[in-house]
Amino acid sequence: xxxxxxxxxxxxxxxxxxxxxxxxxxxxxxxxxxxxxxxxxxxxxxxxxxxxxxxxxxxxxxxxxxxxxxxxxxxxxxxxxxxxxxxxxxxxxxxxxx
Numbered sequence: 001x002x003x004x005x006x007x008x009x010x011x012x013x014x015x016x017x018x019x020x021x022x023x024x025x026x027x028x029x030x031x032x033x034x035x036x037x038x039x040x041x042x043x044x045x046x047x048x049x050x051x052x053x054x055x056x057x058x059x060x061x062x063x064x065x066x067x068x069x070x071x072x073x074x075x076x077x078x079x080x081x082x083x084x085x086x087x088x089x090x091x092x093x094x095x096x097x098x
Contacts, residue, residue, distance in 0.1 A: 001065065001068075002070065003025070003068055003072050004071070004072075004074070005033075005073075006053070006075045007045075007078055008078075012033055012036070014028050016028075019065075020065070021060065021061055022060045022061070022062050022064055022067070025064055029074075029076065045078055049076075049077050051075050052072075058074070
């Protein structure tokens with residue numbers, strides 16, 4: 001199964017494994033989104049919640065296959081911050097923050 005996760009206007013396709021929770025999807029989608037943002041500098045991304053594109057918030061502890069089907073679209077409500085603080089530029093700042 002694969003789902004498309006949108007971060008604002010940007011979508012990333014995530015192949016999902018059997019037994020994954022919504023939390024696993026959050027982690028994998030955030031890693032893929034980080035790859036896109038790293039081209040523009042250091043970012044911190046915090047996911048507030050995950051919802052179906054037509055509404056309804058998903059619980060991070062639920063089994064993903066119980067909630068979504070192949071090729072469904074999921075929206076991440078998130079906060080993205082660009083860091084220009086020199087001491088924070090020692091490593092990548094974008095990471096999954098539950």
